[in-house]
Amino acid sequence: MGLNMKIYRALTGSTIRSFVKRVEDFCASYLPTVHAKIFLPVKAAAKSALLRFSMSRGRNSAQPLNFWKVSMQKNFSPLVSVVVPNFNHAPFLRQRLETVYSQSYRNFEVILLDDASTDSSREILKEFHAKHADNTRLIINEKNSGSVFNQWRRGIAEARGDLVWIAESDDFSAKNFLSELVPAFADDAIELAFCRTDFIQDDKKIFTTEQYLADLPVFDWTKTFAVTAAEFVAQGFGIKNIIPNVSGVLFRKRQTFPTLCMGMKLCGDWAFYLDVIKGGCVYYSPNVTNFYRVHKNSTSLKIQKEPRYFEEHARIAEFVAENYRVPAEVHEAHFNKLQEHFFGYYGGKDISELERLFNVEKILRIKRKPNILMGVFSMSIGGGETFPLFLANELSRKGFAVTVLDFQMAEDLPDVRKKLNATIPLIRLNETGGLAEVVAQFKIDLIHTHHGATDSATSYVVESNPSLRHVVTLHGMYEATDADYLKEILERVKKSVSAFVYIAEKNLTPFKQNNFGREEIFYKIGNGLERSPIVPVPRAEFGIPKDSFVACVVSRAIPQKGWRAAIDAVKLANKSGGRRIDLILVGAGEMYDKLKGRVPQFVHLVGFKSNVRDYLAAADVGLLPSEYAGESFPLLIIDSFFAGRPVVSSNLGEVPAMIGEAGIVFDLVNGKVPVAELAKILRTLADDHDAYEKIKSHVAESAEKFSLERVAEKYLAVYLGSEKF
Secondary structure, X not given: OOHHXXXXXXXXXXXXXXXXXXXXXXXXXXXXXXXXXXXXXXXXXXXXXXXXXXXXXXXXXXXXOOOOOOOXXXXXXXXXXXXXXXXXXXXXXXXXXXXXXXXXXXOEEEEEEEXXXXXXXXXXHHHXXXXXXXXXXXXXXXXXXXXXXXXXXXXXXXXXOOEEEEOOOOOEEOOOHHHHHHHHHHOOOEEEEEEEEEEEEOOEEEEEHHHHXXXXXXXXXXXXXXXXXXXXXXXXXXXXXXXXXXXXXXXXXXXXXXHHHOOOOOOHHHHHHHHHOOOOEEEEEEEEEEEEEOXXXXXXXXXXOOOHHHHHHHHHHHHHHHHOOOOHHHHHHHHHHHXXXXXXXXXXXXXXXXXXXXXXXXXXXXXXXXXXXEEEOOOOOOHHHHHHHHHHHHHXXXXXXXXXXXXXXXXXXXXXXXXXXXXXXXXXXXXXXXXXXXXXXXXXXXXXXXXXXXXXXXXXXXXXXXXXXXXXXXXXXXXXXXXXXXXXXXXXXXXXXXXXXXXXXXXXXXXXXXXXXXHHHEEEOOOOEOOOOOOOOOHHHHOOOOOOEEEEEEOOOOHHHOHHHHHHHHHHHHHOOOOOEEEEEEOOOHHHXXXXXXXXXXXXXXXXXXXXXXXXXOOOEEEEOOOOOOOOOOHHHHHHHHOOOOEEEEOOOOHHHHHOOOXXXXXXXXXXXXXXXXXXXXXHHHHOXXXXXXXXXXXXXXXXXXXXXXXHHHHHXXXXXXXXX
């Protein structure tokens, strides 16, 4: 590691960031002039210099394949769900199951599936189920499902683990299969890991991975490696199925099953892998062996003599063309391999028949979806930090290759990671070698950022890559930032950003004041959130009386979010008599630290929580007493509506339009919460049942405005507004 890299990583490390934060807090509290005139300009200049270094380093996309460096962790032990789908494989079943239960890695469950076998399979499965009842489930179909992929889908749906191993019932493996592959998934970018395979027939080895893949010299199959899916497909996986057998594969548990697999007889597993790895990385290990049993009269061998063999390959090529950036040569090479098979094993005579079944020109005309890099400031609480994760989830559900990049510009909170679907690849800037390298290796077409610092940082890479599209969502940071730093950011992004999305009219103020121009690239799109199951936190957990009226604040615990005003308002309202009012404060930060252990009995500090809707559902009303100038489109309002609760909020950004009749909006006075007025509002809602029910009755209707699916469709219109993809 060079000296510059050591300095960079030291300056971006958590220890240094914590020290700088303490210095900044001290200056802001006790030396405001020093903070404004010296500290902030120096901090901005240092951050700009570091980002310029970080963003620009990395290889050019024209350079050769560069392998991904996997981030391993100690004590990484996720639950693995081992799915064993069986149909009439009694002669091989004991060997299969013995190699499963004897794995050296022990944190696994086993799901035994029988698809209406007519041999003695059931008795063997029941025997192993009884012997290993503590970690085994047995599911027997009385009627055959008609497809092995139906069983795959059933097993994945039943899986409780973070990782899934489909261990086919006629194969077997070495005892270190899981212990060798599981550690790769400590890296959040790895979506699939596989190992070498020996092909077995009549209990004899007839072929090996090294022989099967000898025609792909770009990969060294004698060594462990990891590579981005984009490179993996472009370098060979778009030409042939590099992974010969699913029993040699481990992948992340999925919520949905690829529809492309269904109906396929030969290429379904290939289709499955191509869908699973989108946007992420693939890991290979030669240090463990899977044994794939090849049957002389197998269905796959019969299909290879049928036209559907070539038709399924065409469907694979079409999927690759739609989802991966590969050169035309990949599809041409795929055709050439099929040509060998067509004139050989298939016995074809006229190449026009193959050209009809596998039409390269048609495949090359398919419009490709963009590879999207969703950049987040950090894995921390806040609308500009969490909304990108929700949007990434929805875009992934819609079939797009999405990779999330954590710029790590603030301390990460572990629970925030849970908001991102585990099957969406997550990479961290300090571990990647720089944004330029990420863009090249993942073949990124579009970067979507959500904070001025990340917007500015991204511009360095976009400037040197004119085909790269850059979309920025304005969450309020621009109007809240220091004037000099704002000018620096605007100067950086003026030429690089393809589209700005604003969520509130006030987001445009900094651009108008600085004569930014380019009005044609600004689009207004409101935020949306995902629906999720809600389990209200019991009020008894806080010692709140059953008949109390409860307000709940969810925000970063910074002074501008009005925690102190909320406490004072509830205190004043309680002094006026009537029904008791309690206050739940959810969030972490400066105010939480200051208030902990120093609040009245009716105030309940719970710190950061990822399940905020469960806390809002425990309350009667969501409360947003914010004084934050950058407030634009508060996600608390949406969370509160989705939890079935109306909102009381200060009048900032788009709050009035968001709340409508499903709450009460009050004006700030000289930028501060009018405590007496807020106390009066809370007292009225607590004591006047009809007044409360009136605003609550509009919550369900208001919630419908914030469908994440609709929001994602609007973003896709912005993304796809260019013909560059």
